[in-house]
Amino acid sequence: MKDNAMQHQPLYLQIKDTLKKQILEGKYVPYQKMPSESELMASFGVSRITVRQALRDLHREGLIFTTQGKGTFASKPKAMQEVQHLEGFEEAMNSQGYETSAQLVSIREVNPTKEVQEKLNIQSKEGAVEVIRVRYLNREPVSVDTSFFPMEVGRHLFSRDLGRDIFPLLENELNIPLGRAEISLEARPADANIAKLLQMEPGAPIMWVQRLTHDVNDNPVDYEYLAFRGDSYKYHFHVERDRTRTSGKQGGL
């Protein structure tokens, strides 16, 4: 058992690693179509289930995305330039050992409030799609996210897995490159509904965040109310960060 010990890896892992290497090496650039499942079956000489197992792993790692009927594509890295670098170190240092997930509470079409209408630039007669989710960190609920989408965006969300992050979904699968976001924060007491979802007492303090996200053309695509548990509130201070880094990029990238 010396050296690289690839000994006898399963087929699907070999295929996954091959494709992963090609993507990371830039053989497939963002949005570029990858070989279809049939082609992969032929070129690797395996069955479809094996190909799909490899693709599923790549999807899980965010390296590819698929659209039914169209094909499989190398996915776009980097969303939200503003924060792109900041988790870098912390993530790499600490990421190993916690777990996040989200649980869909409800998704439905609603008549938006005046505020939502204004933020999303919606005409008074149009509807909007409301998505309510609870986000968990290490099995504990940390936030309730109430998101509103214009119909033409929200329409596509009913059939999607909303147990994961929505932004990559917008960027990759719905092909909506995201641009700037406006955020405002305040502390307020939790109402009964939020308190219940966050397993806290009604009236306990929560961080109330409003976030309006635009696409690259500056059209609003997502207006959210995020209610964070008060005891995660302090991390707010860490948002402040050092902007004096030598360069955003450097040679070789």
Place this chain on the structure above:
Amino acid sequence: MKDNAMQHQPLYLQIKDTLKKQILEGKYVPYQKMPSESELMASFGVSRITVRQALRDLHREGLIFTTQGKGTFASKPKAMQEVQHLEGFEEAMNSQGYETSAQLVSIREVNPTKEVQEKLNIQSKEGAVEVIRVRYLNREPVSVDTSFFPMEVGRHLFSRDLGRDIFPLLENELNIPLGRAEISLEARPADANIAKLLQMEPGAPIMWVQRLTHDVNDNPVDYEYLAFRGDSYKYHFHVERDRTRTSGKQGGL
């Protein structure tokens, strides 16, 4: 298309959601055995491929782990108590839109250096397992992780997927609950090998981190050298954090 619009969800998603709800509600506590695939097939009246699709999603979300021959188990939340809370807010605020992955460079059995021997408490004749990986953030390499494991731990790593985080693997699949870790940092120039893997010039500054991780019984299980790209170095300052939070826990949890 009003209201919760579950319309006609695929079977595997229904199963996944059912199990997920049960886990989050505490029906299955950490390390508790879940129903076997056969039992799930019977109770849901579906084929094995469908059950496995649901389980795979749950695995991806970190809610369960499996061990061949033994079964499927609800996984342990919370590792590394020290940092458990800190990503909470940042994660929830910003997690949506970046992507991390790791690429295995090599895994092999080596004769450990004296330093590794001492740290891992290894007798002079014994071997150790060396794992070298490159970690990516948004498709850019950010660190080279060189990890050393005692043989009795490292032995099991050859057959695992090392493209993901290793700590959850140790905790859940290998059943090694982790305890404290010692970390030391310094800046130093990159050697040729690391520079190549990180796509930077040899001699460019990197953060050189040594981390020794113990299990709960204080036995060393993992000694690592982490080489971070210099331009992620500044985030180091964010490791300093507010310890005056009201309490680690509060009512209702």
Place this chain on the structure above:
DNA sequence: GGTAATAACATGTCATAACAAGTTTGGAGA
């Protein structure tokens, strides 16, 4: 020429089947 039906192709879902490989259990034999 423009449009609408259709064929071809892509991924999504699900069933049945088989064997490999790791773990546990129980029974046979010393």
Place this chain on the structure above:
DNA sequence: TCTCCAAACTTGTTATGACATGTTATTACC
């Protein structure tokens, strides 16, 4: 009683096949 081995049960891997559903390109009709 203790040890060892085989049976039974677990998850892991892979093949074949089928139909559903979404997209694109072509073809035929008006």
